[in-house]
Amino acid sequence: MAHPVSPLARPFPELPAIAGVTPRVARARYKEWDRCDLSFVELKAGTSVAGVTTTSKCPSPEVEWCRSALPQGQARALIVSAGNANAFTGGKGRAAVQMLVDTASTQLGCGPQQVFVSATGVIGVPLPQDKARAGLEAAFTAEPCSWRALTDAIGTTDTFAKAATTSAMVGATKVQLVGVIKGSGMIAPDMATMLGYIFTDANVAPGLLQQMLSDANTRTFSCITVDSDTSTSDTVLAFATGQADHARLETMDSPGADAFAAALADLCRQLAHLVVRDGEGASKFIEVRVTGAASDDSAHRIALSIANSPLVKTAIAGEDANWGRVVMAVGKAGEPAERDLLSIRFGGVEVAAQGVVVEGYDEAPVAAHLKGQDILVEADIGLGDGRATVWTCDLTHGYISINADYRS
DSSP: OOOOOOTTOOOOOOOOOOTTEEEEEEOOOSSSOSSOOEEEEEEEEEEEEEEEEOOOSSOOHHHHHHHHHGGGOEEEEEEEEEEEOOOSOHHHHHHHHHHHHHHHHHHHTSOGGGEEEEEEEETTSOOOHHHHHHHHHHHHHSOOOOHHHHHHHHOSSOSSOEEEEEEEEETTEEEEEEEEEEOSSSOOSSOOOOEEEEEEOOOBOHHHHHHHHHHHHHHTGGGBOSSSOOOSSOEEEEEEOOOSSSOOBOSTTSTTHHHHHHHHHHHHHHHHHHHHHTOTTOOOEEEEEEEEESSHHHHHHHHHHHHTOHHHHHHHHTTOOOHHHHHHHHHHTOSOOOGGGOEEEETTEEEEETTEEOTTOOOHHHHHHHTSSEEEEEEEOSSSSEEEEEEEEOOOHHHHHHHHTTTO
């Protein structure tokens, strides 16, 4: 069942081609739908790869394969299956992954650990090898596709295609970065069901690329939540083809490394925000800022407590300035906090401070802020210098509607 496009959707951007990246899509027909659901991205020999994966203790075989292959640091292909997560599928699931890897590595004449795989969709159903093989073989001979076609092919419950681009100057050379991502529900930090792929023509050593991606992930993908549920399949992979004409970035001391790292972090932030804007049933994009906490980690946990609270999220959905629910969420976080030092703001307007509502509080500007689509909630704990920002969305009946019929 198709669901309405999120009111928070952003238009699909114009994206540059990335030298050394050739995307193709095909129909594996994992589900009864009329669309491409298998993606095959061929990468130039010598491409560096880095990745971050779910913290779930029940990861898919695809996630396990990526973890085993990432230390090699080289990639020639990416395969993504949509409509079937192939998670919690035992030996059959692992055999399907091995088949895809072996088929692609034979086609490209590369080692199996240079082939990366992902899958997303229903948990508990083994990826059908016959459909997967037929789809992959069809992709081998398909015409190269657009970034939009690739983004559409990796989606499941997404209501709009999500992608972003940025660039950086490395010396005198402009390098390009493009990212595509899918994710709408089962979104929680560490990471947030989310599959993201970043492609750049920059020449970056695998170890440095991994360091940069891990740092960016901490501040972006691990700071978003839709429903507090962590997927079995979450994966973000970054591929650097090395086709740009600049000296290889080996360490953060390499000329241009800072600029590239900043661009990568910016791209990850853009992609993370797009996932929240497509949160299942979302009508509000919410930024939660916590300051004055005992530490940054403490601030992060408090921010997540606020962002994941169904009571906070439903109040914002109803455009209700119920600041008491934010107080509740701070108090239940299990982090250092003192009631009489706490202050709360909505849209920059202080509503409560030092344990009580502010004197002369006028709810009108807060109510006006809550009628918008972009909502800011701030909590200052008053104990220290710790700070954190988390992004989430509101909770509406649409979330129930989407997930109640997910398998149909």
